[in-house]
Amino acid sequence: MIKIVVDSSSDYTKDELKELNLKMVPLEVSIGGKHYYDGVDLDKDTFYELLTSSEEFPKTSQPSPNEFLEVFEKAKADGDEVICILLSSGLSGTYQSALLAKQMSEYENIYIVDTLSATIGIRVLVNHAVKLLKEGKSAKEIAEKINSIKDRLRILAGVDTLEYLCKGGRVSKTAAAIGGIVNIKPVITVTKEGKVDVVAKKRGTLKALSYLEDTINSYNIDDDYDIFSVYTYGEENTAKLEERLSNIKITDRIQIGPTIGAHVGPGAFGIVFVEKV
Numbered sequence: 001m002i003k004i005v006v007d008s009s010s011d012y013t014k015d016e017l018k019e020l021n022l023k024m025v026p027l028e029v030s031i032g033g034k035h036y037y038d039g040v041d042l043d044k045d046t047f048y049e050l051l052t053s054s055e056e057f058p059k060t061s062q063p064s065p066n067e068f069l070e071v072f073e074k075a076k077a078d079g080d081e082v083i084c085i086l087l088s089s090g091l092s093g094t095y096q097s098a099l100l101a102k103q104m105s106e107y108e109n110i111y112i113v114d115t116l117s118a119t120i121g122i123r124v125l126v127n128h129a130v131k132l133l134k135e136g137k138s139a140k141e142i143a144e145k146i147n148s149i150k151d152r153l154r155i156l157a158g159v160d161t162l163e164y165l166c167k168g169g170r171v172s173k174t175a176a177a178i179g180g181i182v183n184i185k186p187v188i189t190v191t192k193e194g195k196v197d198v199v200a201k202k203r204g205t206l207k208a209l210s211y212l213e214d215t216i217n218s219y220n221i222d223d224d225y226d227i228f229s230v231y232t233y234g235e236e237n238t239a240k241l242e243e244r245l246s247n248i249k250i251t252d253r254i255q256i257g258p259t260i261g262a263h264v265g266p267g268a269f270g271i272v273f274v275e276k277v
Helices: 014-020 044-053 065-078 092-106 119-134 139-152 163-169 173-181 205-219 235-243 256-264
Strands: 004-008 022-025 028-031 033-037 059-061 081-086 110-114 152-159 184-190 195-203 228-229 252-255 269-274
Touching: 004 065, 004 119, 014 022, 014 119, 028 044, 028 228, 044 256, 059 205, 059 256, 065 081, 065 092, 065 163, 081 092, 081 119, 081 139, 092 110, 110 139, 119 139, 119 152, 119 228, 119 256, 119 269, 139 152, 152 205, 184 205, 195 205, 205 235, 205 269, 228 235
Parallel strands: 004 022, 004 081, 081 110, 228 252
Antiparallel strands: 028 033, 028 059, 152 184, 152 269, 184 195, 228 269
């Protein structure tokens, strides 16, 4: 059999993991003096409530190699092949932990994909991998296909406040203070190098929405893959974006979890899609 393994940054719920037959290895989240396993004993809404009420900026820790090794050794014992589709190496050491675990397992039938993406971007790739698996593709074929798609994956999102980008060290305190005064709404993406970057700064939510609408419509979107709208905590801005993108058939609206949510805070809104070749 072929087993698909994800980490918790893919932001699947427990029910979704069960439905798709995915094995999830969680990242650890530390906030408010407590430690949680993302997606295990910390749900998304609770995370945002902690984020907005705590003075401490949350920290996420990658899974240890041993956590992946446990999964790999079971697969080896069962004679299963494994495809790991994981958080960008530009954002976390999760991918490196999995590589080390593969070496420790001394088992070759493990394919580890560095998505160079995060959160719902990973979900797009994993959902397609599940589809390919149902079509009878081999583990090697699926891993190769996902690696060929990931360069065309696009994430664009508006951020409602600079506060959390500042706390996470992505903008300076001075820039955040000035931005707050003049109501700056950054637009972020995940780059081809797998890192979060600010691509635009718009004055007010309406201008940020207009920028996203124009930018998204400039792409030739491949509707062979899922198209997701995304939000963090509060769906109002995302609903407005969907209204502007009524020409695009959005698969579903999905909530972003702690891995990226910690840096963008509540009120974020955006879309994830695959661009045509």
